[in-house]
Amino acid sequence: MTLKAQFDHTNCAECPIRHRAVCAHCEKDELEELESIKYYRSFEAGQTVIWSGDPMNFVGSVVSGIASLTQTMEDGRTQMVGLLLPSDFVGRPGRENAPYDVVATTDLVMCCFRKKPFEELMVTTPHIAQRLLQMTLDELDAAREWMLVLGRKTAREKIASLLSIIARRDASLHSSGTVGPIVFDLPLTREAMADYLGLTLETVSRQISALKKDKVILLESKRHVTIPDMGRLMEEAGDDSDGGFLV
Amino acid sequence: MTLKAQFDHTNCAECPIRHRAVCAHCEKDELEELESIKYYRSFEAGQTVIWSGDPMNFVGSVVSGIASLTQTMEDGRTQMVGLLLPSDFVGRPGRENAPYDVVATTDLVMCCFRKKPFEELMVTTPHIAQRLLQMTLDELDAAREWMLVLGRKTAREKIASLLSIIARRDASLHSSGTVGPIVFDLPLTREAMADYLGLTLETVSRQISALKKDKVILLESKRHVTIPDMGRLMEEAGDDSDGGFLV
DNA sequence: CGTGCGATTGAGTGTTATCAAGGTGTGTGG
DNA sequence: CCACACACCTTGATAACACTCAATCGCACG
Known part of the structure; x- marks a missing residue:
């Protein structure tokens, strides 16, 4: 809650992840549009951000702290499939329900956008889509690196x-x-x-x-x-x- | 070689992967631009398409057949990190060198684009970038599914x-x-x-x-x-x- | 008919999981 | 302030699952 206040009125220009997050390539006017639909959420270590299967009405970036993406089998076996560090993006434009649990590993602050407006911005703002593509390709590389670790x-x-x-x-x-x-x-x-x-x-x-x-x-x-x-x-x-x- | 001939003069409109590949969202005029820089390559089962570390001067789509993406450790342990089916995309715009071996698992036909012109098209043609983002997100989901398989x-x-x-x-x-x-x-x-x-x-x-x-x-x-x-x-x-x- | 690749099966071993006990550190309530 | 609870971590004994090494089989092809 104190963390939330800390970020509530932060200007994007002063954001610690300004140049690495999904907004990295945005011009000033594009940033203002993003700013108008953003809000901050805070979570304590151990809290679940989203449960697998639940509807997702937002997407967002990790501002500070660490979150994990995990999959769980019926018998309880769990596998982490992503480690989200500051500037990493959560959520998929166009997807209704969360495919994985998202859990705050440490205290966590996220910069969130309501999904609908964000999806509209994606269409009108190529810089966002371009950056998201870069980031997704990077995540895919990281995932493939981990497949070698897990498998061999x-x-x-x-x-x-x-x-x-x-x-x-x-x-x-x-x-x-x-x-x-x-x-x-x-x-x-x-x-x-x-x-x-x-x-x-x-x-x-x-x-x-x-x-x-x-x-x-x-x-x-x-x-x-x-x-x-x-x-x-x-x-x-x-x-x-x-x-x-x-x- | 015979396969190559079979596709050499194929019109995109008749392409079997027209509606699933990276070109899926393209309009007629966009398709014509793609068509002007495309060429087909064929590989026999077992042939290596690209060696890890080699410079990549093209990107492309699998038209028919199956290819695999594999990583190899110094001592020879190998892990497949991707299974490329028809319509799947190979290569990353903006990347110089291949991060993985790409091997034809079966006889294979690919629709290739020289990287430089393709990258330029990406900027001017949002439909291509949008589709590539979708496909990359799908691949990321598949990779995460495999992480559960490999790990647990x-x-x-x-x-x-x-x-x-x-x-x-x-x-x-x-x-x-x-x-x-x-x-x-x-x-x-x-x-x-x-x-x-x-x-x-x-x-x-x-x-x-x-x-x-x-x-x-x-x-x-x-x-x-x-x-x-x-x-x-x-x-x-x-x-x-x-x-x-x-x- | 031999050669070679892919696949199967067996025997023995070893790495990692499982079950179990105990240790360390931190915060909370008496 | 101490004792207790709890979460997190360590260590040990045992067992299971998958690996290694090895032999054999089947089939396609020259």
Whole structure:
């Protein structure tokens, strides 16, 4: 609620995701149109944003925090199919019902647009559709990367892959140095990591312990990770050890 | 080569994928522009269309046959990350190098456009960009469905899932009856199925034998499959037994 | 008739899941 | 302030499922 107030009257020009979100390519006048139909919503960690199957009357962008897209089978097995970071887009123009659960993994602020007006804007504003196409293609690439992880990597490689992705993302935001240790906080519980990687939480825990024992990672606390050697981590992930940093 | 000739002078209006491909929404004049930059290419089963990492100077649509998108790790483990059926699009506007291997699984005919002119058309022709967005969103949904299969399903469920997808696609093309047995030919080798499902070919073979023994499927030959009861197959796949047919 | 590819089947192994117990840290109420 | 509850995490013992290695089969093709 306090977070909501914090953003309620924010001008798009000052938005932290202004240049990465679906509105990134918009001109000033286009932005004003978007601004007139936008509103902010906040969620606490653990809250469900949308239930699979429910009607979706909005689309929107993650402004801050992390959300996850998950699929659940009848017997309770769950698989995360998307990790939504700031600037990522939620919802599909033209779709009536949500195909996945959307859950706030951390406290979350979203910039929402009512679906109908947004769909109309899509037609009149090519910049929005163009940007959405780019973003969707990027998400498709990420999904295909994860298919390799899910289908072919060992538990240890899966953990190393996830850590290297989070580390890479964090490095692209905060630090600037290309070399040297990388430090970050895990935004996911062991269970969420397991759901992302197609493992059990016990296996996640064991493999993290193993990577720690082998000095691939250092743990100050259960969530606070230091990567002394990024190349080593990427070897463990089964990726090309070099070349990758800017992929 | 003979296939190539067969399509070389085909008018778009008579094209079998005219209403499903990236050109689906195009008006007559837009189609003429596309027609002026298109050319057909044919590949034999097993041929590689594009190697991962190679520069891509074209994009295009699958006209007939099946192609696969695969990722390969340094040690040879491979994961299929896309199954390209007629009307599916290959390539990403704006991208220089291919991120995956594209391999012809069967004999294949593609309708190609040189990348540069196609990218220019994308800007001037919203119908193309709109359709490409739709198709990309559909592919993303399919990829996420596969993430559940890869991450959480058993070998038996994986096989049943793949069979039900192929059966569903075939049913949507050929037959009309909603009930009754479904018959089709598998377009994939056991090895290709394994690469798709994150299994070994031996496990694929064993599970197919098991499904056959349990009368979930009937096999006239190794590739010719009959599904006596689609609901039963979908139960085996771990999906909701009903509701699914039009998903 | 031999060759080769795709597929099947078997035996043994190993990675990961399952079941179970216990540990750590944080917030809340007595 | 302490004790308790709870969520999150770790670790151990055991078992199951899928992988590996290996032999064989069937079929198409030269």
